[in-house]
Amino acid sequence: MTEEALQDIYLNNFHKSNNAKFVPFAGYNMPINYKSGIINEHIHVRTHAGLFDVSHMGQILIPLTNENILALEVYIPLDIKLLQFNKCHYSFILNSHGGVVDDIMLSKIKIEDKEFIYIVYNASRKKILNEIFSKTIVNYKIIQDRCLIALQGPDSFSVISSILNLSSSMKFLDIEILEYENTKVFISRSGYTGEDGFEISILDNIAENFVQKIIQNKNTILCGLGCRDSLRMEAGLSLYGNELNEDINPIQAGLSWALDKSRLKDKNLNCFQVLSEEINTSQSIKRIGLSPVNKSMLRAQMTLHNENNEEIGKITSGCYSPILKKSIAIGYINKTLDMSEKLFVKIRDKLEEIQIEKIPFVKKNYKKGD
Numbered sequence: 355m356t357e358e359a360l361q362d363i364y365l366n367n368f369h370k371s372n373n374a375k376f377v378p379f380a381g382y383n384m385p386i387n388y389k390s391g392i393i394n395e396h397i398h399v400r401t402h403a404g405l406f407d408v409s410h411m412g413q414i415l416i417p418l419t420n421e422n423i424l425a426l427e428v429y430i431p432l433d434i435k436l437l438q439f440n441k442c443h444y445s446f447i448l449n450s451h452g453g454v455v456d457d458i459m460l461s462k463i464k465i466e467d468k469e470f471i472y473i474v475y476n477a478s479r480k481k482i483l484n485e486i487f488s489k490t491i492v493n494y495k496i497i498q499d500r501c502l503i504a505l506q507g508p509d510s511f512s513v514i515s516s517i518l519n520l521s522s523s524m525k526f527l528d529i530e531i532l533e534y535e536n537t538k539v540f541i542s543r544s545g546y547t548g549e550d551g552f553e554i555s556i557l558d559n560i561a562e563n564f565v566q567k568i569i570q571n572k573n574t575i576l577c578g579l580g581c582r583d584s585l586r587m588e589a590g591l592s593l594y595g596n597e598l599n600e601d602i603n604p605i606q607a608g609l610s611w612a613l614d615k616s617r618l619k620d621k622n623l624n625c626f627q628v629l630s631e632e633i634n635t636s637q638s639i640k641r642i643g644l645s646p647v648n649k650s651m652l653r654a655q656m657t658l659h660n661e662n663n664e665e666i667g668k669i670t671s672g673c674y675s676p677i678l679k680k681s682i683a684i685g686y687i688n689k690t691l692d693m694s695e696k697l698f699v700k701i702r703d704k705l706e707e708i709q710i711e712k713i714p715f716v717k718k719n720y721k722k723g724d
Contacts, residue, residue, distance in 0.1 A: 364558045365407055369385045380410055380477035386578045395576075396577075396676045398575050404505075404575055405504070405569060408582075412475040415494065415497060416493075416494045427617070429448050429625075430458075431612075433616055433617060437462050440463065442544050448623075449624070454599060454604060456483055457598055500561075502553065506552075508550055509571075517534075524721075546585070546589075550719055588682065589718055592609070639687065639688060642686070644685055644708050645715075647706070648706060653683075660698070661695050661698075678716070697710065
């Protein structure tokens with residue numbers, strides 16, 4: 355049985371011409387870094403601005419009707435009818451036992467005189483989500499003619515506002531529909547790095563022109579998935595397939611803040627009873643941040659142990675932090691662990707001491723207003 359061929363994102367040739375190094379990711383050929391390297395790209399995002407092409411991600415427009423709202427609320431724990439327009443909401447597609455089928459960004463937007471629900475979802479979950487949408491949603495459109503570009507870092511507003519007529523009052527998780535080259539651009543003040551930034555959905559045929567203008571700014575460089583991962587790790591953000599999956603619920607993942615608590619009493623939510631019980635009981639597992647006591651490198655799938663060498667958890671993501679200049683990790687431990695006990699990681703059959711760290715590892719710098 356042969357593997358499916360990798361897909362190229364629309365700006366593949368542009369990235370090649372800019373000396374991108376590619377890796378397979380979620381069925382796509384994706385830039386992992388450019389000539390300056392992952393660590394330099396990471397630091398540039400923390401200090402100036404970096405541009406990421408995340409066009410592998412799914413985008414969908416759903417007509418805002420009562421029928422579609424009810425269908426979505428079976429597995430999305432938001433009260434969609436009460437959500438404000440032009441605001442992004444981090445949420446989930448949940449299965450019947452509360453496990454995360456995907457984590458998503460959902461917004462209510464108006465395009466001319468029509469109202470829509472706009473959802474951005476993970477590339478690795480496109481197939482299963484498309485199956486769910488096809489069975490439950492009416493007249494939706496899976497967007498296949500738009501790139502998704504992320505500009506991240508403290509200089510991102512000054513860079514993007516030289517190209518688009520952005521409101522200076524735009525705050526974290528606001529979303530606007532703007533004009534560029536006589537087309538509609540969806541732009542949200544959001545991202546996956548812990549920095550101020552913007553995510554821009556733009557038509558394929560004008561995307562390269564737009565990106566070229568951004569990188570002409572001396573404070574902006576192209577960045578790949580390599581530093582996107584280390585940036586999200588420092589910010590303590592979860593990655594689907596690592597910290598989130600169909601057997602982990604949002605409460606176990608420390609994401610109960612993203613649940614609309616009123617929906618936990620709503621029988622239309624397929625897992626309302628499971629989550630309402632979970633939120634009021636002690637969790638069997640807990641998501642934590644970790645760092646080594648010595649200089650060991652922590653990696654995903656390494657097991658965690660107590661002083662008696664009993665396995666009590668596992669690392670789900672690990673990387674080197676260019677800002678902290680040490681290894682950091684995120685994982686899950688059994689909540690029965692006595693927090694006064696020492697914690698160990700098994701590296702090449704040897705136990706090495708590690709310590710629990712607060713998440714995020716590095717302070718987030720979102721623009722939340724005055």
